[in-house]
Amino acid sequence: MSATLQTPDTALSDADLLDRTAAAVREAGSALRERFGEVVRYESREELMGALAANDDTALGILRPRLTALRPDAGWVEDELDGGALPSGEWWVVDPAEGNVNHLHALPEWAVTATLVRDNQPVLTVVHLPLTGETYTALAGAGAYLDGRPLHVSRTADxxxxxxxxxxxxxxxxxxxxxxxxxxxxxxxxxxxxxxxxxxxxxxxxxxxxxxxxxxxxxxxxxxxxxxxxxxxxxxxxxxxxxxxxxxxxxxxxxxxxxxxxxxxxxxxxxx
The missing domain is CATH 3.40.190.80 (D-Maltodextrin-Binding Protein; domain 2)
Structure with missing residues (x-):
């Protein structure tokens, strides 16, 4: 872990926080990529859940300490399947292996995501696709980007x-x-x-x-x-x-x- 991430810095701008979040998400994605390739076989729901948890734990072992260091007072959403409103304040909403079941089946559609929510409004987000190396980022009020290139929705009207x-x-x-x-x-x-x-x-x-x-x-x-x-x-x-x-x-x-x-x-x- 780098010194900048070990030292909490609540004075970071949201833009700087986005950059550091992206670095952590990319590192977690690299760890999951190393586990990707062969279809993971399972014969029961328990074995399936264990395989899913192993991927989650691999990514969370990187994400949780790094993101907590960035925002030590922020809450942490424990279950990526949870819904509903969050209490006030800042929360990290993380999916350590979005599309985890695809990863287990050697399918390419999976990602690592981290979003900072402030008083129930998403402030910044990072979506990293480890197999392509693509990183999508957005900062509230400042646009959405793919590897630094601005994103725009389609102009389709029909x-x-x-x-x-x-x-x-x-x-x-x-x-x-x-x-x-x-x-x-x-x-x-x-x-x-x-x-x-x-x-x-x-x-x-x-x-x-x-x-x-x-x-x-x-x-x-x-x-x-x-x-x-x-x-x-x-x-x-x-x-x-x-x-x-x-x-x-x-x-x-x-x-x-x-x-x-x-x-x-x-x-x-x-x-x-």
Whole structure:
């Protein structure tokens, strides 16, 4: 650990804090990349959970001390599947292996994320993709970037020409939510050009922020898989609401991130 990270510095600007957070997230990503390659076999739910925990622990062993050193008074969200509002003050919302199950299956769609939340508003976020080396960053009020290049959502104004995406929020989802997900996919298959369905949510949201896809929606969900992308999309010029077009909060039952030109049409599709 470097001396600058060992010494707490509450006077750091948010921009400097973002840079140091990005360095920690990249280091954690490198550790996970070393574990990536072969499909991890498991024969029971217990073995699966153990393999997932091993990846989490590898990344957290780097992230937790480094981020705590940066903000020693900030809280730490222990469970990346938690949702709802946080108490006031600063909190680290971290997903040490976003798309962890993909990592175990030697699939490339996984990342490491860290977001600082201040009084329930995301202040900064880092999303690092270790296999490509790409790092997405956003600072509230200062834009969203991919490796220093500014991001902008798409200019698509017709949902029928748009690529949209959704994701499964968590395993063992409530039956009502599962049925709602299925019906929404069917509706979007009629109204959008292409519908993509995969985990994790964060990678879909980086695509919306980068203008590669036009909208992403999800029912239910956790802070750790929505907050990073929500800040990225907002800072890239997109709209974040619930699936009925109302302001989104971590307590909302649905989530929609979209380019402004297709947002209203996406809400209409998801609510009919």
């Amino acid at each position: 949902l029928a020409l748009g690529i949209v995406a959704t994701s499964q929020a968590r395993p063992d989802e409530d039956e009502e939510v599962v049925r709602r997900v299925g019906s929404s996919i069917t509706a979007m298959l009629f109204d959008a050009l292409v519908v993509r369905v995969a985990v994790p949510a964060t990678l879909h949201l980086t695509n919306v922020a980068a203008g590669r896809t036009d909208a992403f929606w999800q029912f239910a969900g956790a802070r750790a898989d929505l907050l990073p992308g929500a800040l990225l999309v907002t800072e890239a010029g997109g709209r974040i609401t619930d699936t009925e077009g109302r302001p989104w909060t971590p307590q909302s039952a649905g989530f929609l991130a979209a380019a402004p030109g297709v947002h209203a049409a996406a809400v209409a599709t998801l609510t009919r």
